[in-house]
Amino acid sequence: MSVKVRFFARFRELLGTDIIVDKGPEAGMADLVREIARQNEEGYKAVFDEQGRFHEFVIVMRNGKRVLISDVEKIILTDGDEIAVFPPVAGG
């Protein structure tokens, strides 16, 4: 199973983007993001709090649709999923 993880803005600078991950079945969405974020301490702290929960302000999307953190923890990924993680937006 192949999944793409995209970070944007400050998160992209710290963690990279367009990360293709090959996982076995039953991979959880939140655990995958934690696994990638752990590769950079500052990046991990930017996305997660000390208890390993997403910061309240972090926005997570699955295939272009926003998901609540409570759902992120339950979602099992499927092949071809695109996960996006980013800070509050500031367009306009």
Added chain:
Amino acid sequence: MITIQTEDVDIGALITSAKKSGTGAVVVFDGIVRDDDITEMELEAYEDVAVRELEEIAAMAKEQFSLLHVDIIHRIGRLSPGENILVIVVSAGHRPEAYAGSRYIIEEIKKGVPIWKKELTKEGGRWVPGEHGHGSGRSH
């Protein structure tokens, strides 16, 4: 035209094309890189999602405010002070709808469309904080 692009846009041409039959007012919003002692501004978007959300905002604005025409052009890449960031052109039969529709569009963009700005200075850079804390950790 609803688009995210690096190039600037001809606002005069947009105004001309916005004058559909029945138009009584055209309102232009032009968001500009402010000269806040920065050298440049860098803009980044989650493009596929941002364009789709801009299209949804435009459709909603047309319906709610009886707009005859909507253009939204949001630029990305590196821009200098004084350059256009965001151009919104709307037309309507009367000015109240045109003003209200234009205002609705810019406020909806600020609320949630995945676009970010980084102010670049001689000392480095800083990401502009968003005005709305609509994170996934909050109930909507």
